[in-house]
Amino acid sequence: MTAPISVREIGADEFALVWPLFRSIVAAGDTYSYPPDLSFEQARDWWTTPPSQCFVAERGRLVLGCYMLKPNQPGLGDHVANAGYMVSPAARGQGVASAMCEHSMAQARDAGFTAMQFNFVVSTNTAAVRLWQRHGFRIVGQVPGAFRHVKHGPTDVYVMHRHL
């Protein structure tokens, strides 16, 4: 029987756990706008320095994915959360992204956020777009050519949103 997926918050001191996954996703250049050669220190700081919070999804001690949760704006826009998710290529199709999305929405609600917004969903990442739609997000914006996809070149980016 397969152990369940558990999700927990980690601090900067444990960011090394998710770094191999993080690095491989960013290096692929097909879903995140981070520089493909992003350093460990920069990634760790972006994902773990408050108000950003970093979470890891694990099965036992096996890292399946990670996500980051933060306010999308400061001040008068800080009721809207923002999140970014990464799933290990070896763990695709196991519901890891769904588990993290549900976890992030619960965390966001608990923290008082009333909505969640993704600013940069690469339009060719159709599996992600459909997954977020199944979780209640809708496309509220489309920015032409905002992502330089490593394979497809200039690629549209969606803004997605849902109330919590």
Add this chain to the structure above:
Amino acid sequence: MTAPISVREIGADEFALVWPLFRSIVAAGDTYSYPPDLSFEQARDWWTTPPSQCFVAERGRLVLGCYMLKPNQPGLGDHVANAGYMVSPAARGQGVASAMCEHSMAQARDAGFTAMQFNFVVSTNTAAVRLWQRHGFRIVGQVPGAFRHVKHGPTDVYVMHRHL
């Protein structure tokens, strides 16, 4: 005869020049998501720390407005510029925002940006929306209730974009 509007870049050492204007715009709570009680140091760091660049519009030594220019995303999204503009209430209707917008687009082109995106144009700020439209920007997204307007409450926010 009225002296022309001139626009120049300033560093952290001159941010105090624009701080009275900056503070009054943010304190009004009707156009920017910054915390209304934002500190001088935080504002200065956000607007002058590279890759952010800060510019001041002046007539002689009179400060009319200021703007910030930066990449909207790191890495594979850093061909799209982002900018934010503030006009002194005493200098409204004098073409200050237009002068800064034109200046920012020229700066952005010179720096190699191929597009410009505004992420957070408050929908009730109709003068600004129309002005950006006249300067070639179009609304590519609308996020429901993303701004807590000090007078109107939850207010939609536009994402605006143009190629350069």
